[in-house]
Amino acid sequence: MRHKKNIEKFVRVRKPNVTTSRRMDKRTLNDSFAAMEQTIRAKSTDLRPSTPRIITLSRMMKLTAAAAVIIVGISFFIAHQGPGKKGVTTKVLEVVESPSEIMTMKSLTIAYRRGGVEGIENQCEKALKILGPQPASISLGDLFNGSKS
Amino acid sequence: MVEDKILVWKFNRGSKDALRRIYEKFKDDLLGLAITLLRDRSLAEDVVHDVFVSFAGAVGTFHLSGTLKGYLSTCVANCARDRNRLRSGRSMGPDVVEASGSNSGGPMEHAIGREESSRLQDLLTRLPYEQREVIVLHLHHDMRFREIAKALDISINTVQSRYRYGLDKLRSILNSVVTK
Numbered sequence: 001m002r003h004k005k006n007i008e009k010f011v012r013v014r015k016p017n018v019t020t021s022r023r024m025d026k027r028t029l030n031d032s033f034a035a036m037e038q039t040i041r042a043k044s045t046d047l048r049p050s051t052p053r054i055i056t057l058s059r060m061m062k063l064t065a066a067a068a069v070i071i072v073g074i075s076f077f078i079a080h081q082g083p084g085k086k087g088v089t090t091k092v093l094e095v096v097e098s099p100s101e102i103m104t105m106k107s108l109t110i111a112y113r114r115g116g117v118e119g120i121e122n123q124c125e126k127a128l129k130i131l132g133p134q135p136a137s138i139s140l141g142d143l144f145n146g147s148k149s
Numbered sequence: 150m151v152e153d154k155i156l157v158w159k160f161n162r163g164s165k166d167a168l169r170r171i172y173e174k175f176k177d178d179l180l181g182l183a184i185t186l187l188r189d190r191s192l193a194e195d196v197v198h199d200v201f202v203s204f205a206g207a208v209g210t211f212h213l214s215g216t217l218k219g220y221l222s223t224c225v226a227n228c229a230r231d232r233n234r235l236r237s238g239r240s241m242g243p244d245v246v247e248a249s250g251s252n253s254g255g256p257m258e259h260a261i262g263r264e265e266s267s268r269l270q271d272l273l274t275r276l277p278y279e280q281r282e283v284i285v286l287h288l289h290h291d292m293r294f295r296e297i298a299k300a301l302d303i304s305i306n307t308v309q310s311r312y313r314y315g316l317d318k319l320r321s322i323l324n325s326v327v328t329k
Contacts, residue, residue: 007316007323012288014269016181020194024180028198029172032205033165039208040163 153217161209168205175218178290179225185285186229188274196232200224215296222290223300226282233278272322280315283308 020028056062111123156174159167176197183193200221204211213220273281282301286292294312298305 004316004320007320008288010323011269011273011284011319015289016185016270018177018181018184020176020180020197024194024198025172025176028176028201029169031198032168032172032201035202036163036165036168036205036208039206043209 150216154213157211157213157217161211163208168208171204171217172201175221178218179221182222182225182285182290183229185270185273185289186226186278186282187233188270192232192236193229196225196228200228218290219292219296219300222286222292223296226286226300230278230282272319275322276315276318280311280318283311284315284319287312 107127108120108123111119113119115122153171156167156171160171179197179200180193183196184190187193187196204221204224273285276284283297286297286300287294292300294305294308298308301308
């Protein structure tokens with residue numbers, strides 16, 4: 001009966017000593033070189049510079065991209081939900097524009113009290129005549145004088 | 150080991166010469182392993198061919214964690230197992246292997262070694278594939294049980310039990326041959 005060590009030694013020593021044929025060497029090496037070249041070619045195609053790749057490859061570009069994103073984000077935030085300066089400005093403009101509208105409504109109200117619907121129509125015609133060509137030069141006095149007549 | 154690392158480093162940088170040297174260094178061992186596992190030289194040559202083509206395709210991304218010989222042996226063993234599953238009903242004649250003993254001396258010793266090696270091949274053929282695989286990887290390719298377990302994706306206990314049962318069976322076969 002052979003011991004375990006003897007069996008192991010028997011197997012280890014009788015390792016088959018085979019040699020490859022030239023035909024096999026040629027075929028294997030040629031195919032391996034072809035596979036190698038194909039992989040290298042495919043990788044070189046993938047390595048063409050693209051924006052995401054440039055950003056991921058360069059550390060500086062990563063930082064620059066992060067800074068740009070932060071700046072854009074802050075700008076967007078200020079533009080939409082910032083301190084509200086724009087809203088205030090709009091309200092001020094509305095307030096500034098309101099007197100002329102108020103006065104126009106006043107003139108129309110006065111015209112209605114004095115002449116009813118016809119009074120309003122007359123007032124509108126006069127207002128169009130006066131305001132049409134040069135609206136900036138009309139004064140409230142001219143407006144009310146016209147409605148009185 | 151260091152030489153292998155350098156070869157892999159050069160290979161990853163696209164050196165064909167490094168690939169050729171790796172092939173030249175391990176081709177005979179790998180072919181021997183494939184032949185022992187498959188008992189078919191042409192099939193074994195195909196396995197070694199496929200392993201090297203696949204290895205060459207990993208240029209630039211190949212990372213060596215253990216030994217290069219261990220890695221390639223594992224690839225050959227896995228590929229051989231796949232081929233062994235695929236083939237069914239094919240006869241495996243004892244004369245398909247042109248193996249000779251590793252001890253080279255005079256003509257008489259060479260003849261004895263060749264006969265012994267052929268005998269071992271015949272004995273190994275009688276073992277189940279899984280046991281033969283573990284024994285060959287451990288004794289012919291000096292892979293540790295842990296490495297084999299990792300390579301074959303099985304537990305180390307399974308590897309050890311396969312090895313033990315394989316050796317027991319080999320011993321019983323040898324005993325029966327001796328008693329005859």
